[in-house]
Amino acid sequence: MPLPSDEKSIVHVVDDDPSMREALQGLFLSIGLETRTYATAQDFLDTPVPDSPGCLIIDIRLPDMNGLDFQAQLSRTGVHLPVVMMTGYGDIPMSVRAMKRGAVDFLPKPFKDQDMLDAVFAAIERGRQQRAVDGDVSKVRERFETLSAREKQVMLLVTEGKMNKQVAGDLGISEITAKIHRGAAMRKMGARTLADLVRLADVINPRRRP
Amino acid sequence: MPLPSDEKSIVHVVDDDPSMREALQGLFLSIGLETRTYATAQDFLDTPVPDSPGCLIIDIRLPDMNGLDFQAQLSRTGVHLPVVMMTGYGDIPMSVRAMKRGAVDFLPKPFKDQDMLDAVFAAIERGRQQRAVDGDVSKVRERFETLSAREKQVMLLVTEGKMNKQVAGDLGISEITAKIHRGAAMRKMGARTLADLVRLADVINPRRRP
């Protein structure tokens, strides 16, 4: 497992205009941000994206695909990079649609370098936080997967607030066995106390409303 | 305490153009939505807003205040109605700024009636859900406030995962006393089990990260 901490952020630029690609690449490189450019949406989708932090700069108008559709497709494809949209001919409804779909920013061309940099910084920061959360959730899930089927059942019932006796009754096993599974679940989940286990369970099984 | 369930939603329209106010009022009334209109931001701020669900339609350009500043001021004033922005002369950066600040939608004038209705429905729905969450949180907080100072301390320590013995040590009291406060906290919070209490505590004291 690679160290996720001090990874370099990568800025991905998707624009069919070569001069814009070069300009942005120069801008980002000037502040030490690794940059990769793509001429089309398909170009980006065909290129394996390393699982590293960063963001995605998309021109709304692409040769092969609408920028908004592209944005929508990314989530489905499993790419969760924060998106900064830019366009030379967009209108307000288009920008609103992009923002509704979660874009970090929407810049009309031409834009000031500083505006783009601000947008990229905001995007990278948003991604960084999202990655931190996702990472925590993943770790908990991984641990949960190391539990046996019974241990999972017992853990979920216990964190519902049921006593060992009730858990045993629900599962049709003896209280002693339930205790053993409970102990194993605590150990495997790294939960020192029941309160910890409850919070871990809520990461896996989020409660809708209190 | 009033019943919060089936309250009527109220649409608040802030626009200095009388014909627009009338048109929108007519549109909303035609589908049975109670509507109130205001000519200026100050007019709205001076009028007591009942704590009922609904939304706020704001023209960006108001005589006394910029719509964006108005939007920003609302949160500070304690008004948390979802906002739909509209404008006759806005540009993309303005719409993006509004969306970043949490606007539900941003409609350029002229707009189709149906677009406005869609926006209002979305806004009301968002507000409804937010109100539900806020209501739940408030209820928990209210209950928590019925606890005595000691009971609060004990509850927080217990939900950190500490045993009664540790709680007693931390607070410099006997374990028996800690148990009494613990029991009182459980009863007053309506927590049947420790798992319940942990989740209630997390509503009051949200954990940053697992």
Added chain:
DNA sequence: ATCCAACTCATACTTTGATATGAGCATGCC
């Protein structure tokens, strides 16, 4: 002065939790 709520503690008892030790049985893998 009186009253009340909060806080404190003790004793006693019951229930539950946590853990260790030992063991039987089924499944699947090498």
Added chain:
DNA sequence: GGCATGCTCATATCAAAGTATGAGTTGGAT
């Protein structure tokens, strides 16, 4: 066959939780 894993259960022990009863102190409000 041998072996590991998971699931099951019993007995036993100790720690902790939960509850009930009774009682003393303090500080603030009436």
